[in-house]
Amino acid sequence: MSTGRIEAFSDGVIAVAITLLVLDLRVPEPDGAGDLGERLAALWPNYTAYVISFIAIGIMWISHHAMLRRLAGVDQSILMLNLLLLMCFVALPFTTSLLANYLDAPRGGHLAAMIYAGSFLVTSAVFLTLQSHLLLRRPHLLRGPVSRSETRTILLRGAIAPPAYLVAGLLGLLTPYLTLAICVVMGLFYLLAPMVPARRADVIHHGATT
Amino acid sequence: MSTGRIEAFSDGVIAVAITLLVLDLRVPEPDGAGDLGERLAALWPNYTAYVISFIAIGIMWISHHAMLRRLAGVDQSILMLNLLLLMCFVALPFTTSLLANYLDAPRGGHLAAMIYAGSFLVTSAVFLTLQSHLLLRRPHLLRGPVSRSETRTILLRGAIAPPAYLVAGLLGLLTPYLTLAICVVMGLFYLLAPMVPARRADVIHHGATT
Amino acid sequence: MSTGRIEAFSDGVIAVAITLLVLDLRVPEPDGAGDLGERLAALWPNYTAYVISFIAIGIMWISHHAMLRRLAGVDQSILMLNLLLLMCFVALPFTTSLLANYLDAPRGGHLAAMIYAGSFLVTSAVFLTLQSHLLLRRPHLLRGPVSRSETRTILLRGAIAPPAYLVAGLLGLLTPYLTLAICVVMGLFYLLAPMVPARRADVIHHGATT
Amino acid sequence: MSTGRIEAFSDGVIAVAITLLVLDLRVPEPDGAGDLGERLAALWPNYTAYVISFIAIGIMWISHHAMLRRLAGVDQSILMLNLLLLMCFVALPFTTSLLANYLDAPRGGHLAAMIYAGSFLVTSAVFLTLQSHLLLRRPHLLRGPVSRSETRTILLRGAIAPPAYLVAGLLGLLTPYLTLAICVVMGLFYLLAPMVPARRADVIHHGATT
Numbered sequence: 001m002s003t004g005r006i007e008a009f010s011d012g013v014i015a016v017a018i019t020l021l022v023l024d025l026r027v028p029e030p031d032g033a034g035d036l037g038e039r040l041a042a043l044w045p046n047y048t049a050y051v052i053s054f055i056a057i058g059i060m061w062i063s064h065h066a067m068l069r070r071l072a073g074v075d076q077s078i079l080m081l082n083l084l085l086l087m088c089f090v091a092l093p094f095t096t097s098l099l100a101n102y103l104d105a106p107r108g109g110h111l112a113a114m115i116y117a118g119s120f121l122v123t124s125a126v127f128l129t130l131q132s133h134l135l136l137r138r139p140h141l142l143r144g145p146v147s148r149s150e151t152r153t154i155l156l157r158g159a160i161a162p163p164a165y166l167v168a169g170l171l172g173l174l175t176p177y178l179t180l181a182i183c184v185v186m187g188l189f190y191l192l193a194p195m196v197p198a199r200r201a202d203v204i205h206h207g208a209t210t
Numbered sequence: 211m212s213t214g215r216i217e218a219f220s221d222g223v224i225a226v227a228i229t230l231l232v233l234d235l236r237v238p239e240p241d242g243a244g245d246l247g248e249r250l251a252a253l254w255p256n257y258t259a260y261v262i263s264f265i266a267i268g269i270m271w272i273s274h275h276a277m278l279r280r281l282a283g284v285d286q287s288i289l290m291l292n293l294l295l296l297m298c299f300v301a302l303p304f305t306t307s308l309l310a311n312y313l314d315a316p317r318g319g320h321l322a323a324m325i326y327a328g329s330f331l332v333t334s335a336v337f338l339t340l341q342s343h344l345l346l347r348r349p350h351l352l353r354g355p356v357s358r359s360e361t362r363t364i365l366l367r368g369a370i371a372p373p374a375y376l377v378a379g380l381l382g383l384l385t386p387y388l389t390l391a392i393c394v395v396m397g398l399f400y401l402l403a404p405m406v407p408a409r410r411a412d413v414i415h416h417g418a419t420t
Numbered sequence: 421m422s423t424g425r426i427e428a429f430s431d432g433v434i435a436v437a438i439t440l441l442v443l444d445l446r447v448p449e450p451d452g453a454g455d456l457g458e459r460l461a462a463l464w465p466n467y468t469a470y471v472i473s474f475i476a477i478g479i480m481w482i483s484h485h486a487m488l489r490r491l492a493g494v495d496q497s498i499l500m501l502n503l504l505l506l507m508c509f510v511a512l513p514f515t516t517s518l519l520a521n522y523l524d525a526p527r528g529g530h531l532a533a534m535i536y537a538g539s540f541l542v543t544s545a546v547f548l549t550l551q552s553h554l555l556l557r558r559p560h561l562l563r564g565p566v567s568r569s570e571t572r573t574i575l576l577r578g579a580i581a582p583p584a585y586l587v588a589g590l591l592g593l594l595t596p597y598l599t600l601a602i603c604v605v606m607g608l609f610y611l612l613a614p615m616v617p618a619r620r621a622d623v624i625h626h627g628a629t630t
Numbered sequence: 631m632s633t634g635r636i637e638a639f640s641d642g643v644i645a646v647a648i649t650l651l652v653l654d655l656r657v658p659e660p661d662g663a664g665d666l667g668e669r670l671a672a673l674w675p676n677y678t679a680y681v682i683s684f685i686a687i688g689i690m691w692i693s694h695h696a697m698l699r700r701l702a703g704v705d706q707s708i709l710m711l712n713l714l715l716l717m718c719f720v721a722l723p724f725t726t727s728l729l730a731n732y733l734d735a736p737r738g739g740h741l742a743a744m745i746y747a748g749s750f751l752v753t754s755a756v757f758l759t760l761q762s763h764l765l766l767r768r769p770h771l772l773r774g775p776v777s778r779s780e781t782r783t784i785l786l787r788g789a790i791a792p793p794a795y796l797v798a799g800l801l802g803l804l805t806p807y808l809t810l811a812i813c814v815v816m817g818l819f820y821l822l823a824p825m826v827p828a829r830r831a832d833v834i835h836h837g838a839t840t
Contacts (some may be wrong), residue, residue, distance in 0.1 A: 005217060005275050013779060015642030016436075018720070019231065022650065025724035030731050037736030040745075051717070058713040065635050080401060085269040087261070090228070094235035101240050108246035109362030115250075191710060215485050222435030226646075230442065290611060293478040297471070300438070304445035311450050318456030322444060325460075425637060425695050433643030440652065500821060503688040507681070510648070514655035521660050528666035535670075 003071045003201035004084045006082060010064060013086045018057045021050050045103035048180065049116075053096040055187045056120060057089065060127065063158070067131060072143045081130045085160050088123040095119035103176050113176030117183065124161035130159050157193065161186065213281045216292060220274060223296045228267045230303045231260050234310050258390065259326075260298035263306040265397045266330065267299065270337065273368070277341060282353045291340045298333040305329035313386050323386030327379035327393065334371035341368050367403065371396065423491050426502060430484060433506045438445035438477045440513045441470050444520050468600065469536075473516040475607045476540065477509065478545065480530060483578070492563045501550045508543040515539035523596050533596030537589035537603065544581035551578050577613065582604065632703050636712060640694060643716045648687045650679050650723045654730050675733035679811065681745075683726040685817045686750065687719065690757065693788070697761060702773045711760045718753035725749035732804050743806030747799035747813065754791035761788050787823065791816065 024046055028039040064085075071078075095116045102112035134141070135151050147155075167181035234256055238249040274295075281288075305326045313323035344351070345361050356364075378392035444466055448459040483503075491498075515536045522532035554561070555571050564576075588602035654676055658669040664743050694715075701708075727744045732742035764771070797813035807811075 005221065005279075008218065008638065009221045009225055009271060011635065011639045012222055012432075013229055015639055016226050016229035017232070017648065017675055018716075019643055019646035020229065022647070022724050025721065027724070027727045030735040030738065036732065036741050040741075045836070050721075051255075054720070060638060062709055062713075065639075071633075079272055082266070083272075086228075087264045088359070090264070091230050091235065091260075091812050094232050097237045103236050105240040107238065109329070111246050111250075119406065160794045178735050193717050210642070218428065219431045219435055219481060219485075222432055222438055226436050227441035227442070276721075279610065283445065289482055293475070293482075296478070297474045298436075300442050300474070301445065301470075304442050304447070307447045311447050315450040318450065320422065321456050321460075386437075425641065425699075426640045427647055428638065429695075432642055433649055436646050436649035437652070440649065452806060488702050499692055503685070503692075506688070507684045510652050510684070511655065511680075514652050514657070517657045522666065525660040528660065531666050531670075539703075 003068055004073055005059060006074055006079065007065075007068050010082065010086060011061075014057065014061045014064070014089055016055060016077075017090045017093060018061070021053055021057075021096060024093070024097045024132045025050055025182060028182050042151035046100040049096045049100040052180070052183050052187060053092055055191065056183070058185070059190045060123070062090070063127070067134065070146065075138070075141065078130070078138065078141070079132065081126070083106060085107055085123070085126045085199065088119070088126055092119055092123065097119050099176070099180075103180070109176040110172055113172035113179035114169045117179050119173060120183070120186075121162055121169060123194070124158070127177070128155070128158040128162065131155060160189075213278055213284055216284055216289065217275075217278050218365050220278070220292065220296060221271075221389045224267065224274070226290060227300045227303060228264060228271070231263055231267075231306060234303070234307045235260060237417070252314075256310040259306045259310040259313070262390070262393050262397060263302055265401065266393070267302060269397070269400045270299070270333070271399055273337070277344065280352050280356065281344065283351050285348070285351065287343065288340070288351070289347065291336070291343060295336045295340055298329070298336055302333065307356055309386070309390075313390070321384040323382035323389035324379045325381060327375045327389050330393070330396075331375035332373055334368070334375060338365070338368040338372065341365060370399075423488055423494055426494055426499065426554065427488050429479075429483075430488070430502065434477065434481045434484070438474060438481070441473055441477075441516060442518045445470055445512070449552055453487070460522070462524075466520040469516045469520040469523070472600070473512060474608060476603070476621050479510060479607070479610045480509070480543070480581055481610045483547070487554065490562050491554065493561050494559070495561065497553065498550070498558065499528045501546070501553060501567040503565060505543070505550055508539070512539055512543065519596070519600075524588050528591050533592035533599035534589045537585045537592060540603070540606075541585035541589060544578070545584060546577040548575070548582065551575060551581050580609075599611060604624065633698055633704055635780065636704055636709065637695075637698050640698070640712065640716060641691075643695070644687065644691045644719055646683060647720045647723060648691070649723055651687075651726060653724070654727045655680060663736040672734075672795070678728040682810070682813050682817060683722060686813070687722060689817070689820045690753070693757070697764065700772050701764065701769050701774065705768070705771065707763065708760070708771070710767065711756070711763060715753070715756045715760055716834045718749070718756055722753065723775070729806070729810075733810070739806040740802050743802035743809035746793045747795045747802060747809050750813070750816075751792050751795035751799060754795060758785070758788040761785060761793055765819065767780070790819075 026043070026046070028036065028043075032039065074082075095118075098112045099116040102108040105112075132155055133153065135146060139146075164182065164186055168179045168186075171178040171182065234251070236256070238246065238253075242249065250388045284292075305328075309326040312318040315322075342365055345356060345364065349356075374392065374396055378389045378396075381388040381392065446463070446466070448456065448463075452459065453464075494502075518532045519536040522528040525532075552575055555566060555574065559566075584606055585601065588599045588606075591598040591602060654672070656676070658666065658673075662669065704712075725748075728742045729746040732738040762785055765776060765784065769776075794812065794816055798809045798816075801808040801812060
């Protein structure tokens with residue numbers, strides 16, 4: 001089975017999930033009390049959660065993209081793991097909305113932050129599982145050989161996320177703002193850390209020098 | 211007419227439908243009474259229904275994918291049957307939401323479960339109709355010959371679903387939890403049952419040995 | 421400019437618009453009064469409007485598909501007309517929801533039915549404009565020659581819709597159920613009327629015999 | 631990395647964002663007081679904002695399309711800037727909804743208009759940054775040479791938007807209707823101003839004569 005349609009479907013699902021984040025940027029009721037400016041300012045957790053989740057999902061889409069580019073074909077195990085990963089992706093607007101609504105609330109902020117970090121922990125763990133499944137157990141489905149050093153770099157890059165989100169979740173026991181801060185740092189890290197190129201030329205080059 | 215754009219449109223519709231399932235993971239109102247943890251725990255029917263429907267739609271997408279891969283072209287009858295199938299797909303978030311909201315409610319749970327199972331019964335029956343239409347009445351639109359044994363395997367795999375969902379619906383008369391249990395079993399069955407490969411090489415190989 | 425991405429974008433917009441129709445299949449509140457079965461039965465205008473609009477949009481997607489298949493390239497006028505057409509498509513879930521909510525209401529049903537028919541009138545008129553623009557004014561952008569008889573068939577097929585929806589809207593002055601009936605007939609007509617094939621071979625064949 | 635999947639993902643996100651605009655065309659409650667016609671007429675800011683935003687996003691999609699067509703490949707900086715641009719796109723239904731709800735409200739109209747114009751100011755500024763980044767700093771990723779005169783035309787076309795939306799926003803201090811008027815003018819300008827062709831033949835031709 002070719003990878004074209006799994007790309008198209010994954011792209012579609014991720015594109016809809018990332019766009020649904022906007023539904024949590026809610027417009028205050030026109031007949032409500034108080035100044036519009038103040039009421040919009042009070043929604044800062046919503047804007048913050050929107051930006052963090054958008055960047056996190058966007059980065060995972062880029063990695064997902066690079067991963068599928070390495071593949072020449074897929075089998076049932078890959079389809080199923082990918083479906084599980086998409087199920088995690090689609091749940092992220094829900095946990096984002098939970099954080100946005102409870103971050104500043106008198107109660108529930110700690111739990112909401114832990115669930116938020118937990119959803120990224122699970123998503124990144126499933127992603128890492130899929131990556132190692134492909135690289136270590138399905139090398140015959142790859143377009144070309146991936147060198148040992150490259151495999152290590154890819155898996156290390158992915159292996160940073162689950163423990164980092166675990167720490168972010170645990171820090172939510174102290175205060176949800178710390179969870180948020182770690183999630184911002186994670187986003188910046190992945191935005192700035194150089195990606196492993198998915199182009200075949202590099203793969204061959206790396207393979208030759210290893 | 212080529213199959214490229216029917217794939218793209220079907221992928222788009224199924225991707226949006228599957229992603230809309232998240233809209234039923236509702237965030238409890240921050241100013242509501244009670245502990246956030248308890249209120250989230252009370253939403254367990256929503257999470258369960260989300261997971262079951264996501265996996266069921268995902269598996270049907272994979273089968274839909276494999277089906278279209280066999281086709282070299284489409285005609286009006288296929289377009290129309292596919293449109294009918296998509297109409298069923300798009301209604302699934304509604305019946306999922308119905309089950310999620312009534313499973314634990316004092317009244318209406320039996321009916322909601324029956325409608326839920328009924329929507330999967332209709333969807334799988336339309337899918338089976340489309341599959342047999344292609345394999346038995348439109349062989350000239352297939353990319354290559356499909357052997358009799360393979361045709362039987364594909365149709366048997368699809369023919370299990372409608373009666374199973376019928377039983378699931380009828381058991382909803384006793385208790386909606388039995389309906390849910392059957393739907394979970396159905397998902398596990400399709401996740402684990404090996405799929406019929408859609409690759410031409412296999413088709414030719416099978417054809418030669420039959 | 422190639423037609424690939426205008427197809428992808430149009431497919432995406434139409435796929436989302438058609439799927440948003442499900443949002444109007446609303447689940448009755450679990451704590452509301454009355455039997456669930458009766459309350460679901462009272463939503464029959466929503467189901468009817470869902471089916472009619474889904475089929476109507478689906479048929480227009482098929483025609484849109486066939487139209488773009490004829491094109492080898494697009495220019496600015498086509499992009500703009502297509503954008504206008506998509507703007508009409510995207511508004512259809514709104515007018516569908518309007519009809520669904522007012523068909524059975526004590527007041528407003530006449531107006532809702534007229535707006536519903538009016539939205540299909542405008543959409544089909546823009547579609548017809550785009551079709552004639554391509555066939556009559558942009559023949560150099562077509563993949564191959566389209567015979568005069570074929571052009572006539574395509575435009576006639578499209579020209580039936582605007583006056584039919586005009587009649588449907590005017591009959592809404594009497595009763596909204598007549599509007600609905602005409603829309604059902606229109607859907608059946610387009611489902612059963614043979615489409616003009618978009619394949620080049622047919623075009624050349626027709627051209628030779630005309 | 632090829633441009634195919636960044637096109638598909640961007641198309642998906644923009645398609646969903648543009649379609650979500652319909653969610654702000656809200657159906658008045660059937661049991662509300664007053665005539666349906668009057669209540670629909672009172673929603674004119676919603677219709678106006680829908681049309682303006684739909685056209686603005688549609689035009690930006692066309693430009694985005696033309697931009698990606700020029701590219702033979704993408705690097706990390708382009709992926710990140712594009713992700714930032716998509717984040718702006720996805721926020722536009724929110725600012726559109728804000729304007730629609732407050733344009734005619736007794737208070738908040740000035741601020742809503744300024745935020746509306748501000749969101750288009752930021753989006754067009756990010757777009758211009760991406761365009762100049764590609765043309766001036768990543769010429770080796772382009773499919774073919776872009777002449778100096780053509781580069782100037784593209785960047786000038788894009789450079790008009792940010793100051794125009796700045797003026798639109800500032801005029802919102804006087805009255806939100808002026809903001810709306812400028813946004814309408816901007817839409818008409820881009821609809822009618824000839825686009826720079828993205829076809830290679832034109833590029834070469836232009837390059838030869840410059």
